[in-house]
Amino acid sequence: EKGGHDYFMLKEIEEQPEALSNTLRGHFADGGVVLDEQRISEQDLRDINKVFVVACGTAYHSGLLAKYAIEHWCRIPVEVELASEFRYRDPVLGRDTLVVAISQSGETADTLEAVRHARTQHARVLAISNTNGSQIPRESDAVLYTHAGPEIGVAATKTFLAQIAANYLVGLALAQARGTKYTDELEHEFSELAAMPEAVRSVLETVPQVRELATRMCDAKAVLFLGRHVGYPVALEGALKLKELAYMHAEGFAAGELKHGPIALIEDGLPVVVQMPSAKGHSQLHAKLLSNIREIQARGARTVVIAEEGDEAVRPFADELIEIPAVPTLLQPLVSTVPLQVLAAEIARHRGYDVDKPRNLAKSVTVE
Numbered sequence: 170e171k172g173g174h175d176y177f178m179l180k181e182i183e184e185q186p187e188a189l190s191n192t193l194r195g196h197f198a199d200g201g202v203v204l205d206e207q208r209i210s211e212q213d214l215r216d217i218n219k220v221f222v223v224a225c226g227t228a229y230h231s232g233l234l235a236k237y238a239i240e241h242w243c244r245i246p247v248e249v250e251l252a253s254e255f256r257y258r259d260p261v262l263g264r265d266t267l268v269v270a271i272s273q274s275g276e277t278a279d280t281l282e283a284v285r286h287a288r289t290q291h292a293r294v295l296a297i298s299n300t301n302g303s304q305i306p307r308e309s310d311a312v313l314y315t316h317a318g319p320e321i322g323v324a325a326t327k328t329f330l331a332q333i334a335a336n337y338l339v340g341l342a343l344a345q346a347r348g349t350k351y352t353d354e355l356e357h358e359f360s361e362l363a364a365m366p367e368a369v370r371s372v373l374e375t376v377p378q379v380r381e382l383a384t385r386m387c388d389a390k391a392v393l394f395l396g397r398h399v400g401y402p403v404a405l406e407g408a409l410k411l412k413e414l415a416y417m418h419a420e421g422f423a424a425g426e427l428k429h430g431p432i433a434l435i436e437d438g439l440p441v442v443v444q445m446p447s448a449k450g451h452s453q454l455h456a457k458l459l460s461n462i463r464e465i466q467a468r469g470a471r472t473v474v475i476a477e478e479g480d481e482a483v484r485p486f487a488d489e490l491i492e493i494p495a496v497p498t499l500l501q502p503l504v505s506t507v508p509l510q511v512l513a514a515e516i517a518r519h520r521g522y523d524v525d526k527p528r529n530l531a532k533s534v535t536v537e
């Protein structure tokens with residue numbers, strides 16, 4: 170049942186192209202986004218002037234990405250918050266607020282309580298979940314189901330990529346309702362999303378390279394992850410995967426913060442995994458990251474660089490280079506996360522741990 174793989178997680182990583190295409194299929198028709206359940210009126214959707222995204226763990230990282238897309242496409246301010254923090258600080262909510270609750274299981278206690286709190290304050294709630302009929306969708310006003318299929322590994326992989334796609338669909342739905350994008354623009358954005366399963370299929374070709382790299386990284390004391398813009402949530406996700414599976418000290422940082430503290434951690438041989446923005450798509454940030462890499466390498470870090478194919482400028486500073494296909498900036502996390510998932514799983518395996526059932530963790534966290 171593991172499809173010839175040593176553990177479920179690797180199978181699930183390889184299922185990501187299907188998870189994405191199944192999630193996209195049926196959610197876009199006649200130039201617009203189709204939700205699975207929709208009890209928010211067109212008028213109310215148009216009046217939304219503030220979005221909160223609430224989630225935990227990996228789902229929270231996907232939520233951080235929702236902010237980039239929704240603010241860019243819809244011009245609505247978006248705040249992304251850990252569900253466990255949300256209701257304890259008395260957030261400002263009302264009828265014009267949309268709360269997007271993201272939960273693979275649909276049963277996470279903190280996310281469910283955040284939804285309940287939002288509803289007592291008359292906010293509209295839209296759930297993104299991979300589990301039909303689970304509690305969070307049942308208590309929400311609108312639902313978009315990801316169709317990633319069942320995920321056995323405790324670590325979220327294919328559901329994460331499906332959540333990113335779902336978040337972007339919600340962004341397009343809001344843009345459509347508010348009229349900030351024309352139908353042809355919506356269709357264009359959707360067609361770029363629809364090309365991603367193929368791009369993920371091609372990034373899966375790096376699996377053997379990353380597995381080999383893992384054999385050389387499994388004795389590291391710690392690993393740092395750096396990124397900027399959409400690469401920042403990916404850095405956080407890479408670090409979370411390594412913590413939960415390989416029980417290693419791992420931290421994700423926004424690369425711009427290096428000089429404000431984290432650079433003091435750099436020492437000889439410390440692996441630092443860097444998410445490189447596209448040189449064409451984001452040339453300013455590309456230049457900034459390049460100088461960060463140069464700096465940390467000069468201080469002895471071992472640089473593991475995830476960069477777009479054809480990024481020649483980064484080569485001299487990459488002790489290890491993992492190439493990913495060129496895709497639009499907002500969509501880069503869908504390809505750049507994949508090597509980090511494989512890296513964490515394989516390091517865990519080499520350290521002798523159960524990749525699918527890491528210690529102390531449950532697939533669904535139903536207590537606060």
Ligand code: M6R
Binds near residue numbers: 225227271413
């Ligand atoms: O079921 P949910 O999406 O609500 O779960 C949220 C987190 O518990 C989950 O993403 C957790 O962080 C994963 N084990 C990470 O791989």
